[in-house]
Amino acid sequence: MSSKHALMKKATPYLLILPTVITLIFFSVYPFVSGILYSFSDIKFVGGSATWVGLENFARLFGGKVNTSINFYKAFRQNVLWTVSVIMGQLIIGYIAALILNEKIPGRGIYRTLIMLPWAIPSVVMALTWQWMYDPFFGLINYYLKFFGIIKDYITWVGQPDSTIWPLVVVGIWRGIPFMTLMLLSGLQSIPEELYEAAKVDGASLLQRFRYLTLPLMRSVTMVVLMLTTMWWWNSFDIQRVMSPVLSLGYNSMTLPILAWYEAFQWKHLGRGAAISVISLIVMFVFILLNAKRELGDVKENRY
């Protein structure tokens, strides 16, 4: 083989990833790095000058008594609450659905398609629809809650300064069930049936089979899905933005991405918005590192 040929062969993979690398350097790596730099600057509006101010943005956020800081702490708490409850809800319902759909019951194809359907609907449309269903006077939800005697008077669920985040959590859970179910189901289907047969022969009960077979075998799939969904829902924006527009400070549905967006694009503190995003990124990064050592190890060991 000529040396020219060999060189060509070596160059092939680099040529193949070249378009990706160029795109990512300009529109992913560069914005990422400059975003971090902006978080140390006082850039106020687009086209304005960016002066290095060190940790001032961060000091202001953590600083205590000013409004910025009060909002930040609140948004942070709400973000944790939002992510944990949405993911837990999705995981529990998704697991139940996946376990049932993994059984050979008649009609499971139809059930699967129907459960998947919410996924195709744009999140903005979904948030709007839920807003309509939460309507205090003519909404579906108040009607049925009253019908079944759960509430006495109609409740204004969303869009008020004192509205809680729970109505939005329901929407988040609802939105995430299809993906969660799909991923867990595919994990369940990769478990060989013989294992269950063997366990049955040995006299393991349904619960025992779940505890000692399904859960350990599903560990890795569950972890990967949890990692992905945690990243997505930690950064989620659409539902909160559509269902409760932050018209004034102090809304309960204000999470970190919402606060960062408003700081940056509504109140023109681009630097501060970047700082909030950087803190949010660091928290997520540490969380993932602590929880996914084994999965990250898989990636390093070339097992991805």
Place this chain on the structure above:
Amino acid sequence: MNNHISKNISLDTIPVNNRLFTRKKIYRAIKIIVCYILITAITLFCIFPIAWIIKTAFETPQFIRNPLIQWVPIQPTTENFTEVLNNPRAMVGRSFLNSFIVAGISTLLSTIITVLAAYALSRFNFIGKKIFAIYLLMINMVPPTLILISMFIFLVKIKLVNSHPGLIIYYTAIGLPLAIWMLKSYFDTIPLDLEEQAMIDGATRLQAIRYVIIPLALPGIVSVTVYVFMTHWNEFMAALTIVQKQQLRTLPVQVINFLGFERMEWGPMMAFSVLVSLPAVILFVYAQKRLVGGLTAGYTK
């Protein structure tokens, strides 16, 4: 007590196959009933908002705010659709065109770039591969707001803010990592021998990709393309931020905007929602099997 024992004995003397209700059969029946109740409840929870969109969209306006909830339109009508299509503020046609341009072009670009990179990741070992792969995974973690803030400043500098190319660039870059990851796993499932055989027969690497790999990987490529298109079609935050001119807005932003004008006019709103969702839903139903297969191959090895 006696009675109990004798019952047991008498039950046990009947051959197992002849018994109408064995304990096992009863357990199994109960299990299946519980399964159906649970899965029906979950499915109903998943689809009732969708049913409600459709019901509201086809309901005569005066019955929409009805204190009594009914699931079938009291007087079915397409009035809401004509209302939203003829409302100059909704700009349905224009926003549809915008969405098709932005989502279509960015999906096409992403797919081409993705196929090349995913193939390289799946088939070659090269220096920097690990860093490349880990970057593709880790970038998922970065808050979109962070990228958006500096992308916005950057787009202003190169004068692409408030334009479709600006949005297309953003979408193409943002969609890549996940798409490459998904397709790479799909390529991994195609045996190496096939292209090696083709290359021994004298095909170049590119010919092997073109005539052997791409046809085989088509289901995976289709599912990734559909997934990417759906994501771009539905994207809201960047579309809201980067494009502020009304004529250039994509559908999700335009829907919200329309709500601002027609506060609480839920009939036309839901009709608009149906129109916005339709392309993504049709694609989803069409590609559902492949999409599900491709996606799950991507994440769960």
